[in-house]
Amino acid sequence: MIVSVARWCWHNPNAGASLIFLVGLFVLAILAPVVSPYAPTAQNVNNVLAEPSFAHLLGTDDLGRDVLSRLIHGAPATLYASFLAVSVACVIGIPVGLLAGFLGGWVDDVISRVIDTLLSFPGIVLAIGVTGALGIGLTNGMLAVGIVFSPQLARLVRAQTLVVKQELYVDAARCFGASLGRIIIRHITPNAIQPVIVQVTLLLAVALLAEASLSFLGLGVQPPHPSWGGMLARAYNYMEIAPEQMYSPGIAILLTALSFNTLGEALRVALDPTRRRR
Amino acid sequence: MRGQSRLIGRRLAQILPVIVLATFVVFGLLQLVPGDIAVTLAGENASDERIAEIRHGFGLDRPFLVQYASWLWNAAHLDLSRSYLSNEPVFDQIVHRFPTSLLIVCGAMVLSLVIGIPLGILAATKPGSRLDAAVTSFASLGVALPSFWLAMLLVATFALSWNWFPATGSVALSKDPTKAVLHAALPAIALAAGGVAEVVRQLRSALMEILSSQYVRTLHAKGLSPASILWKHGLKNVSVNLLTVVGLLVNRLLGATVVVEAVFAIPGMGSLIVHAAIHKDFPVVQGVVLSMVIIVICMNLLIDILYTILDPRVGLK
Numbered sequence: 231m232i233v234s235v236a237r238w239c240w241h242n243p244n245a246g247a248s249l250i251f252l253v254g255l256f257v258l259a260i261l262a263p264v265v266s267p268y269a270p271t272a273q274n275v276n277n278v279l280a281e282p283s284f285a286h287l288l289g290t291d292d293l294g295r296d297v298l299s300r301l302i303h304g305a306p307a308t309l310y311a312s313f314l315a316v317s318v319a320c321v322i323g324i325p326v327g328l329l330a331g332f333l334g335g336w337v338d339d340v341i342s343r344v345i346d347t348l349l350s351f352p353g354i355v356l357a358i359g360v361t362g363a364l365g366i367g368l369t370n371g372m373l374a375v376g377i378v379f380s381p382q383l384a385r386l387v388r389a390q391t392l393v394v395k396q397e398l399y400v401d402a403a404r405c406f407g408a409s410l411g412r413i414i415i416r417h418i419t420p421n422a423i424q425p426v427i428v429q430v431t432l433l434l435a436v437a438l439l440a441e442a443s444l445s446f447l448g449l450g451v452q453p454p455h456p457s458w459g460g461m462l463a464r465a466y467n468y469m470e471i472a473p474e475q476m477y478s479p480g481i482a483i484l485l486t487a488l489s490f491n492t493l494g495e496a497l498r499v500a501l502d503p504t505r506r507r508r
Numbered sequence: 509m510r511g512q513s514r515l516i517g518r519r520l521a522q523i524l525p526v527i528v529l530a531t532f533v534v535f536g537l538l539q540l541v542p543g544d545i546a547v548t549l550a551g552e553n554a555s556d557e558r559i560a561e562i563r564h565g566f567g568l569d570r571p572f573l574v575q576y577a578s579w580l581w582n583a584a585h586l587d588l589s590r591s592y593l594s595n596e597p598v599f600d601q602i603v604h605r606f607p608t609s610l611l612i613v614c615g616a617m618v619l620s621l622v623i624g625i626p627l628g629i630l631a632a633t634k635p636g637s638r639l640d641a642a643v644t645s646f647a648s649l650g651v652a653l654p655s656f657w658l659a660m661l662l663v664a665t666f667a668l669s670w671n672w673f674p675a676t677g678s679v680a681l682s683k684d685p686t687k688a689v690l691h692a693a694l695p696a697i698a699l700a701a702g703g704v705a706e707v708v709r710q711l712r713s714a715l716m717e718i719l720s721s722q723y724v725r726t727l728h729a730k731g732l733s734p735a736s737i738l739w740k741h742g743l744k745n746v747s748v749n750l751l752t753v754v755g756l757l758v759n760r761l762l763g764a765t766v767v768v769e770a771v772f773a774i775p776g777m778g779s780l781i782v783h784a785a786i787h788k789d790f791p792v793v794q795g796v797v798l799s800m801v802i803i804v805i806c807m808n809l810l811i812d813i814l815y816t817i818l819d820p821r822v823g824l825k
Contacts, residue, residue: 347529350804351797352763355781359797362785363540439654443767446656447782466660466771473664480657487652495648 238500245496248489255486259306268296270303270456279472288478291461292468300456301478307457308486311372311441311450312434318376319433323383324426328414330384331391331422341384348381353436354443361449368451371444372437379433386429390422397421424501431494435487442483458483512816519812526805531583534798535576538790548788549592588795593787598795601780606799608678609769609776611688613761615696616703620757623700624707625750631708632715633738643708650705655764659698659771666694676773695768702764703757710756714749718742748819755811759804 239246258265267287274294282289288297330341348356353375360374361367394400395418403417444450445459453460458479465475541548546563563569567578582589588598631643667675673694679687718724719742727737769778777796784792 343525344529347526347533350526350530350759350808351533351801352759352766352804354763355766355797355800358766358781358785359534359537359793360540362781362788362793363537363790365542366786435652439652442654443656447767447770449782449785462657462660469660469664470668473668476657476660476664480654480660483654483657484649484652487654488648491648491652 242496242500244492248492248496251485251489252493255305255489256309258302259309262302262306266296266299266302268299270300271295271454272299279468279475281474289472289474291464291475292472297461297475297478300461301458301482304456304458304461304479304482307368307451307455308438308441308483311368312437312490314369315372315375315379315437315440316430316433318373319379319383320426320430322377322380324387324419326380327384327387328391328418328422331388332395332414332418338388342388345381345385345388348378349385351378353378354440357440357444358447358449361444366449366452368441368445368457371450372441375437375440375444379437382433383426383429386425387422390425391418394418394421425498428494428498428501431490431497435490435494438483438487438490515816516813519809519816523805523809527802530801530805531580531798532576534794534801535579537794537797539572541788541790545790583798588798589791591784591792592789593784593792598791601792602777602795602799605776605780607680608692608774609762609765609778611678611692612695612699612765612769612774612776613758615689615692616699616761616765617754617757619696619700620703620707620761621750621754624704625711627704628708628711629715629738629743632712632719633734635716644712647705647708647712650701651709653701655698655702656767656771658701659695659768662694662698663771678772678774678776691772691774695765695772695774698768698771699761699764703761706757706760707753710749710753711746715742715746718745748815751811751814751818755808758807762800762804 235249239249272295274290276294277286277290278292278294280286280290280294286296286298288301291297291300326341330338330345356378357371357374360377361371364370364374400413400417403413408416441450441457442459442462445457446463448460448463451457451460461479462476465472465479468475538545544559544563546559546566546568547554549562549566550559567575570578579589586599588602590597591601594601627643627646631640634640663675666672674687674691678691719738724737724741727741728734732740765776766778766781769776770782773779777800781793781796783789784796
């Protein structure tokens with residue numbers, strides 16, 4: 231398993247680099263309290279908007295807080311947010327898509343109409359609306375983003391299920407007297423899941439950008455807790471005095487989103503049966 | 509021709525349930541509010557009479573479906589009720605702010621297509637080349653780039669350091685077209701980065717699929733030059749895919765503009781909904797979400813109809 235992953239990474243340097251970056255980010259997020267040089271909310275009014283130095287590798291923000299420490303402590307919030315949103319999307323989208331694809335008939339008609347409708351909403355706008363209704367906060371915001379993503383997954387799973395349910399082994403299972411639940415769980419799901427894995431990886435990047443946007447707008451992570459989007463919102467206020475404040479959070483968002491995307495695209499190629507590696 | 513008009517008629521009939529469902533979702537947002545909305549609206553330390561008054565005043569004491577029906581009836585007559593905060597009619601606020609956002613979205617759309625289409629064609633005609641690699645990596649970067657961060661970088665560089673563009677605000681197109689475009693330029697560029705990436709990715713994969721198809725091989729075999737294969741046959745077929753991309757872009761840009769407007773302090777739809785969401789001004793939130801989803805649904809309908817007119821294969825099915 232590990233050997234084959236390592237070999238795959240060796241042949242896809244981009245995917246390998248992304249994987250290493252993401253694993254590193256996870257470790258950093260878990261070890262955040264240990265590795266960050268300062269507390270993320272420790273203020274020092276005598277040293278605001280400082281240039282990078284040995285004491286503060288990325289400088290300090292407008293309240294004298296260490297930017298590197300806030301960046302490190304922003305990582306767990308960001309990853310939590312992305313995975314929460316995508317998990318919600320999976321929990322809603324995958325079963326709904328399976329049901330629509332497998333049952334067909336009026337169930338499929340109704341579900342497909344609902345999917346069409348939900349896909350017509352600009353995602354972030356609906357997420358802002360849901361967050362406003364549920365109450366402002368990171369968890370509510372990401373629940374909203376997850377709900378907004380779920381029709382994408384449902385549509386994908388439905389299309390896959392429509393193909394897989396025609397397969398001979400599904401008929402065979404039915405002849406053996408397998409129950410509906412068993413057919414769906416043991417036979418349809420494992421064979422329909424590959425493109426979903428790719429889509430989930432790509433959605434992680436979109437969720438990350440959505441979290442950053444919501445926090446930037448003041449609808450996500452609430453101060454004084456650090457988040458990359460929130461850091462950008464603060465840096466925006468001091469753009470004329472200290473433009474360098476906005477580089478590090480932005481680059482962190484960009485690199486993480488890029489890594490999820492690169493990994494997703496590489497997975498698509500690796501899992502695609504029509505594109506065999508030479 | 510008969511088949512086409514019947515198809516268009518069926519599309520129109522299909523759109524109705526989608527619109528009704530969308531309004532239901534928009535109205536249902538209110539049901540997500542934890543606890544009693546009247547208590548939330550009355551604020552802290554409100555008396556029971558005040559809460560009851562608010563509940564009755566906004567019709568919150570009626571059954572859900574009755575509330576929905578009357579809201580829908582009013583919305584159909586362009587009455588989206590009044591803002592809880594300013595007591596202004598929501599519809600007027602939206603009409604007032606929409607042109608600003610529309611100018612930015614249209615600018616971003618034009619930029620995305622004008623830059624994205626040539627890049628996508630170039631990349632698809634030379635797959636595996638250095639140019640293709642450069643365009644593809646540019647596209648992946650564009651997808652991962654947070655548009656509001658790009659907007660901040662643009663403001664810092666072009667507005668604050670070089671003074672080429674105004675940093676904040678907007679001007680109505682009817683008042684001063686030049687100034688309006690200057691104000692909308694940076695936000696449109698910030699939005700277009702993601703748009704260009706989307707256009708390039710979709711166009712490249714669609715064109716590559718066509719260029720590797722059986723009939724293009726036949727065209728090669730009968731001795732047609734690669735240039736005329738591309739221009740006469742490739743692009744004609746790809747133009748249908750472009751319509752799909754435009755539909756995707758409308759949805760995407762309308763969403764992204766909400767965030768980018770915050771960077772430029774532009775009084776458009778974005779600041780309207782963000783301010784309303786933070787201050788629990790639900791009618792405004794509902795109004796903005798509703799108007800955006802109606803725009804997207806109508807655009808999709810328009811694109812579907814254009815499909816049936818432009819692509820003779822659609823009518824045959």
